Amino acid sequence: MENRKKKIVSWALYDWANSTYSTTVMAGFFPVFFKLYWSQGVDATVTTARLGTAISISSLVIAMLSPTLGVISDLKGFKKLFCLSFMIIGVIACGWMTFIPAGDWWSAILAYGIAMMAFNASCVFYESLLPFVAEPKEMDYVSSLGYALGYLGGGVLFLVNVLMHLFPHWFGLKDGTQAVQISFMTVAVWWFVFSIPLARNVPEPPVEASKDNIWKLSNRSILTLMATFKELIFKERNLLIFMMAYWLYIDGVYTVMTMAVDYGMSIGLGSKDLIAALLITQFIGFPCAYYFGTVTKRFGAKAPILMCILIYSITVVAAMWMSQAWHFYMLAVVIGMVQGGVQSLSRSLFAKMAPKHQSGEYFGLFNLVGRFASILGPLIVAFTVTLTGNSRLGMVGLLVLFVVGGGLLLKVKEPQIQN
Secondary structure: OHHHHHHHHHHHHHHHHHHHHHHHHHHHHHHHHHHHHHOOOOOHHHHHHHHHHHHHHHHHHHHHHHHHHHHHHHHHOOHHHHHHHHHHHHHHHHHHHOOOOOOOHHHHHHHHHHHHHHHHHHHHHHHHOHHHHOOHHHHHHHHHHHHHHHHHHHHHHHHHHHHHHHOHHHHOOOOHHHHHHHHHHHHHHHHHHOOHHHHHHOOOOOOOOOOOOHHHHHHHHHHHHHHHHHHHHHOOHHHHHHHHHHHHHHHHHHHHHHHHHHHHHHOOOOHHHHHHHHHHHHHHHHHHHHHHHHHHHHHOOHHHHHHHHHHHHHHHHHHHHOOOHHHHHHHHHHHHHHHHHHHHHHHHHHHHHOOHHHHHHHHHHHHHHHHHOOOHHHHHHHHHHHHHOOHHHHHHHHHHHHHHHHHHHHOOOOOOOOO
16 A cells, blocks of 8 residues: 555656646746847747747657557557656756757757657556556546646746846845746756666556667567557547547647736736736645545546536636736636646546557557647637737637537546446
């Protein structure tokens, strides 16, 4: 019992470890620092294009590689090895950002692209370990525990990094620029140190390892993926419907996450308001994500996910009337309440539905769906704004994703797990 608890906590701590990258680097400092420091004097449209291109290339690389690497991890027993290997690549790339001089936008965008790819890749194999760490009846709780710790860990370090930027003299730094540079190193150190429990206490799942070389395994993985797609279409229809539902509603969720800051700027909020809202989301997300993991014993996972989708639907409609900073803070509170729940319970529901011995492959496909999310959503927002000529109506178009995704989820049969 104690050993299993240690494995669960050690696994969940990887969310605490890597979420600092998504908060401090991705959502917080890198986009602004890239524009003002590494691309200083360059037109804003050029910096946006550079950043967008890097993100797209990084997302495409991991989307293409993750299913194949997932199959290889199943066949060779490399789940933890791949997770930690990509973690180290991400840590090195984050640390590199600290030493990149002003104006060297090429090195900065390369480091960011590598770190983003490594972050997403490590998450594929981290999540594929879930069925081997927790019993089916525990998966909702354990997945939610991971997301809860991720929100808390990401929020704690981001708060420290923000204070470093605002009050550099408190930390013995000369200015805010140096504070941001040091922040990238703090993320690297935090990510590495809090990955150690997973490395030490979560064993590599036992498999009858294939003796084929990597070339043969790559060819075999393609054939395996083709067979899996056929199996999804003809035999695993329930899982296929869930993946279609997830693709739609998580696209809406990701679009709200990525467009919220832009929307806040459009109604006249300053950077301090946006940072405050991001911190609110992190710290509200911690207890709420944990709570969602406790209610599934009574309601299952599907019903709480549907409730989150309903709240998102109401939120995108209510956003039309936002005009003041406190409105945006309320949006941050509501999103913080449901964002972790919809993510964590979707992960655990998928883990319970996917074949355990193919968890690497299936979570590779799960990640593939996630990578191709945030494609329809922004297009819908752009189309709605163009059609109506009113930027406030853009978010309402996301109702299509939430309604159709929720409707498909209603058709999914949730596995019955004995408590």
